[in-house]
Amino acid sequence: MSVNEIERVKEDIDTIKEAAGLGLPFGWDYAWLYLFAPPALGVWFLAYWLIADRPSRYVMVAPAVLLLAVLGYLRFKHRRSTGSSAIKRREYGINFYGSIIIGAVIAVFVIWVKRTVINTAYLGSGVLIMGGLMVTLMAFQGKQRISYLGSGIPGILFGISMAVWPTADAVIRNGCIMLVVAGPATALIMMYQLKHSGTAK
DSSP states (O other): OOOHHHHHHHHHHHHHHOOOOOSSSHHHHHHHHHHHHHHHHHHHHHHHHHOOOOOOOOHHHHHHHHHHHOOOOOHHHHHHHHHSOOHHHHHHHHHHHHHHHHHHHHHHHHHHHHHSSSSSSHHHHHHHHHHHHHHHHHHTGEEEGGGGGGHHHHHHHHHHHHSSSSSSSHHHHHHHHHHHHHHHHHHHHHHHHHHHOOOOO
């Protein structure tokens, strides 16, 4: 059997997996991104919060904007690549546009809370817990997305901690811990799945 025939068989197997919903909707690039980016954001947020006399929200969110740019690049890369699977291109598009929508919703939520007398900590806690529950439920829709548990469960715990310790320092500290834990947890699950699926690095 020639090398070309072997490659053709592999492509046929990948096509069958995708049609059966067995193909993984992410690649090694996303796994490495989750392994390093969220912890880096968490360390940056915490360091800036502790060092700066008057922390600026715009400076704090700058790395998050950079991460969104990386997501956009990955989506563009897999959109243009004919070698990338359709399920992976679709998932990267969902992650990119989903990040924009979530960011916009959070911005509107923060502005609305500031104009009301509602306790910000308890309201934010409820939103985080509900969001974490939704992500956790999505993880059980199929084994391809079981890695969502890596961020869903820490999100729930962060929401609970916000209600228990509602001070700004505690929220920042626990949020950074959540990022440091959630990113690698998600990445390790992805890497385990990629390794056992035989996906090349």
